[in-house]
Amino acid sequence: MRILVIGLCCMISVLAVQAKTITVCPSCSTPTIQKAIDQAVSGDEILVKAGTYQESGLTITCPLVLRGEGMPVIDGQRKGEILIIAADSVTVTGLEFQNAGVSHISDLAAIRVKRHDYFTVTNNRVINAFFGIYIENGKHGTIKNNVLLGRANNEMDSGNAIHCWYAENLTISDNLVRRYRDGIYLEFVNKSIIADNLSEFNIRYGLHFMFSNDNSYTCNTFYDNGAGVAVMFSKNISMTENLFAQNWGRSSYGLLLKEIYDAEIIDNVFQKNTIGILLEGSTRLNYQNNNFVRNGWAIQMSGGCLDNHFTKNNFTNNSLDLVVNSRVNNNTFNGNYWGEYTGYDLDHDGLGDVPHRPMKLFSHVLTEAPEAIILLRSFFVDLINFSEKVSPIFTPENVLDEAPLMQIVK
Amino acid sequence: MKQLLLSLSLPLIFLACTPEPQPIEYGADKCEFCRMTIVDLQHAAEVVTAKGRAYKFDAIECQIHYLQENQDTEFAFTLVNDYSKTTGDLHPAEECTFLISPNISSPMGANLSAFFDASTAQEFQQAKDGKLYTWEEVQDQIKR
Numbered sequence: 001m002r003i004l005v006i007g008l009c010c011m012i013s014v015l016a017v018q019a020k021t022i023t024v025c026p027s028c029s030t031p032t033i034q035k036a037i038d039q040a041v042s043g044d045e046i047l048v049k050a051g052t053y054q055e056s057g058l059t060i061t062c063p064l065v066l067r068g069e070g071m072p073v074i075d076g077q078r079k080g081e082i083l084i085i086a087a088d089s090v091t092v093t094g095l096e097f098q099n100a101g102v103s104h105i106s107d108l109a110a111i112r113v114k115r116h117d118y119f120t121v122t123n124n125r126v127i128n129a130f131f132g133i134y135i136e137n138g139k140h141g142t143i144k145n146n147v148l149l150g151r152a153n154n155e156m157d158s159g160n161a162i163h164c165w166y167a168e169n170l171t172i173s174d175n176l177v178r179r180y181r182d183g184i185y186l187e188f189v190n191k192s193i194i195a196d197n198l199s200e201f202n203i204r205y206g207l208h209f210m211f212s213n214d215n216s217y218t219c220n221t222f223y224d225n226g227a228g229v230a231v232m233f234s235k236n237i238s239m240t241e242n243l244f245a246q247n248w249g250r251s252s253y254g255l256l257l258k259e260i261y262d263a264e265i266i267d268n269v270f271q272k273n274t275i276g277i278l279l280e281g282s283t284r285l286n287y288q289n290n291n292f293v294r295n296g297w298a299i300q301m302s303g304g305c306l307d308n309h310f311t312k313n314n315f316t317n318n319s320l321d322l323v324v325n326s327r328v329n330n331n332t333f334n335g336n337y338w339g340e341y342t343g344y345d346l347d348h349d350g351l352g353d354v355p356h357r358p359m360k361l362f363s364h365v366l367t368e369a370p371e372a373i374i375l376l377r378s379f380f381v382d383l384i385n386f387s388e389k390v391s392p393i394f395t396p397e398n399v400l401d402e403a404p405l406m407q408i409v410k
Numbered sequence: 411m412k413q414l415l416l417s418l419s420l421p422l423i424f425l426a427c428t429p430e431p432q433p434i435e436y437g438a439d440k441c442e443f444c445r446m447t448i449v450d451l452q453h454a455a456e457v458v459t460a461k462g463r464a465y466k467f468d469a470i471e472c473q474i475h476y477l478q479e480n481q482d483t484e485f486a487f488t489l490v491n492d493y494s495k496t497t498g499d500l501h502p503a504e505e506c507t508f509l510i511s512p513n514i515s516s517p518m519g520a521n522l523s524a525f526f527d528a529s530t531a532q533e534f535q536q537a538k539d540g541k542l543y544t545w546e547e548v549q550d551q552i553k554r
Contacts, residue, residue, distance in 0.1 A: 104452065104496050165515070181449055187519070203437050204449050211519060226437060226447050251440035251447055258445055280445060 025049035033058055033066075033074065040064050048072045048095065056101070059084045068094035071125070076100045076110070085113045091120040100129040107159055109134035113141065121146060131159035132180065139168040143175065150180040152203050160185040161202070164192075173197065182208045183225065190214050198223070205230045209237065217242065222254070228273065230256040237263045247273040254295070257282040265290060275300050276318070279308070288312050289409060297323055297363075301331070311335045312409045315358070319376065322358040324399050325367050333358060337405040345406045356404040359395045361388035429462035429486035431500055443472035444518060452493045453516045453523065456500055460484040470508070471520035474552045488545075493523035494530050507531035508548040511540025520552055 022036045022044060030036045033055055036046045042062045050070030056079040060066065064087075073096045076082040080101040083092065097110040109131035113119050117139040125147045126132040132148040135141060143162060152158030161177035162184045164170060170192040177183040183199030186192070187210040194217035199206035206222030207229040209215065216238035222228040228244040231237055237260065244254030254273035257263070259281040269291045270276035276295040279285075281304040290313045292298035298318040301308070308331040315321045316339040324331070335351075343352035362381045365372050375381050388395060434456060439448045442465040448454050455473040458464045460483075467473040470490055477488070489500035493514070506524040509531055516522050521540070525531035535542055543551060 105494075187515075204447050226449075230446065232444065232446070250438055251445075256445060278445065 019043035019045065021045045021047055023047045023049065024053075026051045026053075056080055056082050057084070058082060059086055060090050062087050063089035065091040066093070066095070067091070068096070068124075071096050073098055078102065081108050081110070081112055083111045085111070085119055086116060088116045089118045090116070091122075092124060093120070093122045094124065096125040096127065097129065098127045100126075100131075102130045107131050107134065107163070109159070109163070112136060113138045117141070120144075125149070126161075129159075131163050132161040132177070133163070135162075135164040135167050135170065137166045138164075138170075141167070141170045143170065143172045145174045147176045148180065149176075149178050150202075152179045152181060158203065160208075161199075164189045167192065171195075177202065179203075182206075183222075184208070186210065186212045186215070188212060193217075195219055197221075200224055202226065208232075209234045213237075216240070221245070222247070224248075227252045227256060228254040230258070231260050231263070232256070232258040233260070235261045239263065239265045239268060241267045243269045243271070244273060244276070245269070245271045249274060253278040253300075257285070260285070264288075269293065270295055270298065278302075279305055281305065283307055285309070286311075290314075292316070292318055292321070294318065296320070299323070301325065301329075306330055308332075312405070313337070314408050315339055316408070320360065320363050320366075322399070323363040323367060324359055324396055327396050329396065329398070331399075333399065333401045335403050335405060336401055337408045338401065341404045341406075343404065350406050352404040352406055356401040357389055357392065357395065357399065358401060359399045360385045361394055364394050429458045429460060431456060431458055431487050431489055432464040432466075434466050434498065434500075436498070439466045441466065441468040441472050443467055443476045444469075446517065450517050451496055451498050452491055454498075455490045455503075455524075456487070457485050457489070458487040460486050462486070469517040469520065470503075470522050470524055470548075471516065471518045471552050473503075474549050477549070478553075490524040492526045492530075494525060494527075494534065501526040503545045506545060508543040508545065509535055509538075509540050510543065510548070510551065511535070511538045513538040513540070522548065522552065 024030050024036045045065040048068045050072050052073045054075045056076040075098045078099050078101050082097050082100050100110040101108045110126045110129035112134045115137045119141045122144045127149050148161040150158050158181045160182040161180040164186045167189045173195040175197045177199045179201050182204050183202045183206045185208045189212040191214045197220045200223040202225045204226045206225040209231045211233050213235040218240045221243045224246040228247045247254050253275035254270045255277045257279040261283050263285045265287045267289045271293045274296045276292045276298040278300045280302040284307045287310045292315045295318045298315050298321045301324045303326045310333045314337045338356050341356045343354040361384050434454050446468045448468040453469045455467040455470045488503040490503045506526055507528045509523050510521050514523050
């Protein structure tokens with residue numbers, strides 16, 4: 001009973017205190033954001049006017065709104081982290097964070113959310129940070145409409161733009177991330193949505209999942225990263241309507257699937273990548289309505305891949321459509337459009353009358369001797385491909401499309 | 411003339427057969443075990459087989475898993491990076507001290523780092539918590 005009364009009193013007192021707005025500007029009575037944070041109580045709003053504030057190590061410890069007007073700049077002068085969110089229900093919006101510290105021993109970030117939930121980080125800019133936005137153990141957060149520009153030239157001088165470690169129910173959308181190590185990195189992150197982001201020119205991956213389950217990413221563009229997206233050791237990932245483009249390089253690919261289970265890959269475009277999809281140890285995946293255009297290899301499948309089903313995908317102008325490096329497999333490739341299909345459709349049902357073998361002998365040769373790539377497009381290669389097509393000996397017999405589409409899937 | 415040719419070519423043959431560590435090309439080389447691009451200079455590792463073939467790893471845990479899967483292969487070098495350095499010098503794993511600390515995350519989630527200097531390892535253990543291991547012990551610890 002006593003607790004109830006105390007609780008009620010508290011509630012009334014909270015209601016009675018009106019949330020106030022503290023204005024910060026270089027010529028105001030509160031000239032620094034640190035001062036405003038010191039004065040603020042739960043529910044207040046800190047309004048930061050345009051200007052440059054040379055501050056770092058700002059720590060928010062109660063629920064409040066930190067709002068910038070006219071894009072004020074907080075310059076961390078390379079002294080450690082700039083803003084640490086250490087309370088629930090904090091909103092940070094409309095600020096530019098510059099020059100956070102760099103360290104090789106601790107992962108310094110421009111904005112860090114530390115063990116608290118219900119945060120909102122929107123409409124901010126982060127310039128020259130080691131890590132941009134770092135979520136360390138947080139749930140129910142929104143990271144939206146931020147621009148994160150790094151300057152990673154090599155792997156050592158940069159962390160990840162948006163880094164999430166132990167998190168749940170995040171929405172990461174409409175962000176631009178450029179020139180970091182990984183654009184968006186998720187480790188032990190579950191039930192989250194990554195949508196409408198543009199991730200480009202990152203040294204390693206555009207988006208990277210590690211040990212993260214039940215997530216979806218949709219309508220993102222991954223352009224010219226070291227490699228597009230890596231999904232590793234994760235379950236139940238939905239990947240739809242993304243563009244994976246221009247990921248060129250010796251160990252580069254549009255999408256890497258390593259040890260993942262139960263995923264849907266639908267309506268994506270893989271364009272101009274060294275390898276469109278590289279999969280290893282991945283089971284129960286459906287690939288539908290994807291476009292594989294002008295890749296070196298559209299798909300490379302290594303050992304331990306079971307129950308991968310490809311339907312209604314378009315394979316056009318790839319140097320090689322498919323490589324399967326294992327004899328034992330129950331993966332199916334029925335009902336796709338293959339630009340290289342040379343069969344016919346006499347009964348006009350839209351399906352080719354003879355099966356298509358997407359894996360050429362030359363693909364098999366390449367896995368044994370990668371240097372042989374210089375023979376691609378030579379007459380000799382055409383010859384061995386043709387003879388293998390007539391009587392398959394080296395390529396796995398069951399890698400074939402029994403009902404190849406005659407028309408491209410729109 | 412013949413002798414001259416022979417004497418010239420002989421060292422070449424031996425040269426070709428000596429296994430030697432290869433520098434890791436960060437940002438371009440792929441981990442032999444997990445296929446990730448190697449970018450982390452503090453955690454990358456390498457093994458070189460007796461035949462001279464080098465395999466590179468983004469993390470020591472990947473290296474250990476690889477060694478466990480390839481126990482029949484003979485290795486000339488088993489090398490790791492020192493976490494406290496950012497120079498990319500590789501050190502023999504047998505001579506290093508290993509730290510598993512929840513506060514130092516490594517690329518593949520084992521929180522495992524290596525230190526060439528045992529005293530540096532102890533400093534990091536005091537600062538970051540965790541447990542120290544020898545190369546033999548840590549291989550037992552990291553089991554798939």
